[in-house]
Amino acid sequence: xxxxxxxxxxxxxxxxxxxxxxxxxxxxxxxxxxxxxxxxxxxxxxxxxxxxxxxxxxxxxxxxxxxxxxxxxxxxxxxxxxxxxxxxxxxxxxxxxxxxxxxxxxxxxxxxxxxxxxxxxxxxxxxxxxxxxxxxxxxxxxxxxxxxxxxxxxxxxxxxxxxxxxxxxxxxxxxxxxxx
Numbered sequence: 006x007x008x009x010x011x012x013x014x015x016x017x018x019x020x021x022x023x024x025x026x027x028x029x030x031x032x033x034x035x036x037x038x039x040x041x042x043x044x045x046x047x048x049x050x051x052x053x054x055x056x057x058x059x060x061x062x063x064x065x066x067x068x069x070x071x072x073x074x075x076x077x078x079x080x081x082x083x084x085x086x087x088x089x090x091x092x093x094x095x096x097x098x099x100x101x102x103x104x105x106x107x108x109x110x111x112x113x114x115x116x117x118x119x120x121x122x123x124x125x126x127x128x129x130x131x132x133x134x135x136x137x138x139x140x141x142x143x144x145x146x147x148x149x150x151x152x153x154x155x156x157x158x159x160x161x162x163x164x165x166x167x168x169x170x171x172x173x174x175x176x177x178x179x180x181x182x183x184x185x
Contacts, residue, residue, distance in 0.1 A: 066126015085134030
């Protein structure tokens, strides 16, 4: 199998380490293979793929879509480095408000699977980062929501202290105000 799957502290969030084949020309790696992912329990169908390019210090998130259009995501950095975060926003579960974060980079080739029911965000660690992510539901603006990146009840330990935010992200509410 060309992938190693690792469940994180919130077990539904899965770090995926692909096998790379390197030589003097560069490398080759698979980024998705339905049969391997399904064998590990990731059987979601991806229906849209997005690309984001950001400068150093940019923080995007924490974003999610509400049901019935909740999105699962498969995230990877195709250039640069980023700190990628998933926050469990499924009320009533023991992992509610828990977060996990990992470094994804073009160098390590790792990916993060974030299932529906989680908010997602990332910050750029190097000069710039290109991020590609597949989603399990198409973008639906009427279900688009977000949570403040610095919500104290979640307590994400971001590796930057003064991020560059969009006006939309700067005005996002705390989780307690989203779930009213």
